[in-house]
Amino acid sequence: MLIDYHTHHERCGHASGSLEEYVKKGIDIGLQQLGLSDHMPLIHVDPKTYLPGMAMPANELPRYVEECFLLKEKYKSQIEIKVGLEADYIEGYEAEIEKIISSYAWDYVIGSVHFLGEWDISDSRQLDGWDHKDVDDVFTQYYDAVQKAVKTGFYDYIGHLDVIKRFGRKPKSDMIEKERQTLNLIKEHDLAIELNASGLRMPVEEMFPSERILIESHKLGIPLTIGSDAHKPDQLGLFLDQARNLLKKIGYTQLATYDQRKRIMVCL
Known part of the structure; x- marks a missing residue:
């Protein structure tokens, strides 16, 4: 089954293309399921310190959901659309996150860690956040945050598990125990993870997570889904052929899909 469960569009401010353009592109490339999964609005960064285009404005969230469901109905004979959200985990803001997630009828919710405090570790404009920090300490802090996200029970799967490596920073220790x-x-x-192919177009030039983590996930029997993390329509499905080939090599035979927060396994 051809699926792509991780996409972003113009509302988030750092992507381009309308939701409908993504749907049409998905039909063109033969996707059977397309997950629309834009970023939840920021709830913890002082608006005065916002960098442009960090996330979807709060007043756009209901419009996003409404448009997703309209497109789901409009194109139901051509492609199966899943309505999702990439919901940041931010320690200390669990109540606010839960309120956003519980307010809409999502098919799935991705749990991702982008922020350590107000520092967005995935933003190329904030690379100075690494200055004067011990790389091992940052990696440890990141994995601690991911573990706290898992424990909340808010999410259906964890997105780009080792995205902390995105810009090529490498810890001195191997982080195997934290992984x-x-x-x-x-x-x-009982969560799944995703194989996020976007790392191949990042400075690290490696998918998220690493093959080492994927092998361990397979040994543990952790379900897995895939996504391109497209930020423009032309990136939809990008590198997912390589992602599927890697999964087959490791031994995966199924992918996780979602419907109304229920996981459904399909043949890879």
Whole structure:
């Protein structure tokens, strides 16, 4: 089955293209399921310090959801659209996150960590956040945040599990123990992870997560889905052929799909 469960569009401010352009592109490239999964609005950064285009404005969230469901109905004979949200985990703001998630009828919710405090570790404009920090400490802080996200029970799967490596920073230690702790928690809480192919177009030039993490996930029996993390329509499905080939090599035979927050396994 050809699916892409991780996409962003113009409302988030750092992507381009309308939702309908993504749907049409998905039909063109033969996707059977397309997940629309834009970023939730920011709830913890002082608006005065916002960099342009960090996330969808709060007043656009209901419009986003409404348009997703309209397109789901409009194109139902051509493609199956899943209505999703990439919901940041931000420690100390659990109540606000839960309110956003519980307010809409999502098909799935991606749990992602982009922020350590007010520092967006995935934003190329904020690379100075690494200055004067120990890389090992940052990696440890990141995985601790992912583990806290898992424990909330808010999410259906964890997005780009090792995105902390995005800009090529490498810790001195191998982080294997932190990775294992995180994967064991994911297994314990019956979550899935995603293979996010966008890392191949990032400075790290490696998918999220690494093959090492994927192998361990497979050993643990953790379900997995895939996404391009497209930020413009032409990126839809990008590198997903390589992602599927890697999964087959490791031994995966199924992908996780979602409907009304229920996981449905389909043949890879």
